[in-house]
Amino acid sequence: MNSIEVCFTPELIHLHEVKGKLVVVVDIFRATSTMVAALAHGVTEILPFADLESCRAMQVQGYLIAGERDGLTAPGFELGNSPTAFLEGNYAGKKLAMTTTNGTLALDKSKCAAEILIGAFPNLQATANYIQSRNLDVMIHCAGWKGKFNLEDSLYAGALVQALSGSHANQEDGAIAMSSLFAQVNENLPDYLAQASHAKRLQNYGIEADIAFCLIRNRYKQVVGLAGDGALRVIEG
């Protein structure tokens, strides 16, 4: 059996061994859900940026630019951080440069992993299947909210720990806690998360459709990973 562990926020990543592991970066509301949706609906690649300026600068190179801060589209950006913007395939064939409050930071702090995947509920099972084709210890890196633990990312972590129970031993405290909690919540996930602080924040922005989308399970067979050139692409499916 391989091992699996959960890092609840990028603020704790220095306490985890990243090197040699397969790291799954998770920012359910909404960065990684948006990445999966965009690539599943025809966007050819996504370049992630930690800061707004570097991201904005990609526009002159023909990239569509997506920038979000604190849940809102950043000034001067074409797109924010909405997965539902991609569902009609309006951006198929385009390249996307993207920066978000938490998700792109978690990605940045996972850089020395053996392999990096992007986790989201809509392609949970496809991601689990792909991981089981690799022989690597797994670390699930939750983006959290401004450094703090959040419910939606850690519940995804619990769901992935559960999906990998046949291949990855559930022995680390964070993984144990979250797989138990996910087993308890399971089908009530949307209602349970309606209590979560971030969901409440997002509800204030009138993006209920985004929230609902982010909690759909297993709509896509596409697995998303970070390629050697620093771009996120569909690596399987």
Place this chain on the structure above:
Amino acid sequence: MNSIEVCFTPELIHLHEVKGKLVVVVDIFRATSTMVAALAHGVTEILPFADLESCRAMQVQGYLIAGERDGLTAPGFELGNSPTAFLEGNYAGKKLAMTTTNGTLALDKSKCAAEILIGAFPNLQATANYIQSRNLDVMIHCAGWKGKFNLEDSLYAGALVQALSGSHANQEDGAIAMSSLFAQVNENLPDYLAQASHAKRLQNYGIEADIAFCLIRNRYKQVVGLAGDGALRVIEG
């Protein structure tokens, strides 16, 4: 209603507002359980130290010295970190200087709180009752294990959130997650925690009696808090 939140490790305390709050410091295996046991069985005060040397220096002032690192009694110390050492009242009337791997650090990092209590299962309900007599927002500061999340401290946090549900609104993600998990585990706490990484570490030291003691609920009516002079004392009961 007052608010309640959970900080899973001292590594995240800078993201929480401590000032003005009642902070409950928790290190179930075993620092805070030992503090409660010692004071409930007649130790008159405990001076907590972050480092071994300052702690050891208190011996010449007549303090009994207790030092633990990585689960073992530190070299040259009279006592380690075992709550059961105090249960016969052998140290009644003594003053104790104490340093532990995680617990005393969490205490140190809680210093600017309005009030600091020591949390443990053996005096859970007494602590909850005392908190309800104060009109303060609560932060539960889990000591964790070397900066990481651990199951036993966070499950205590969940138990305390539940015990305070009549007075402190459960709206923060860490508090929501852990009160749900505690409700699920509840009577199976010892078996559930037998999976936890720290319990496994301690089992290797042959201290099953300590672990069993740390999970007993509501044996004591004594509430333990940090006094103005920096000593831990029974403040009620």
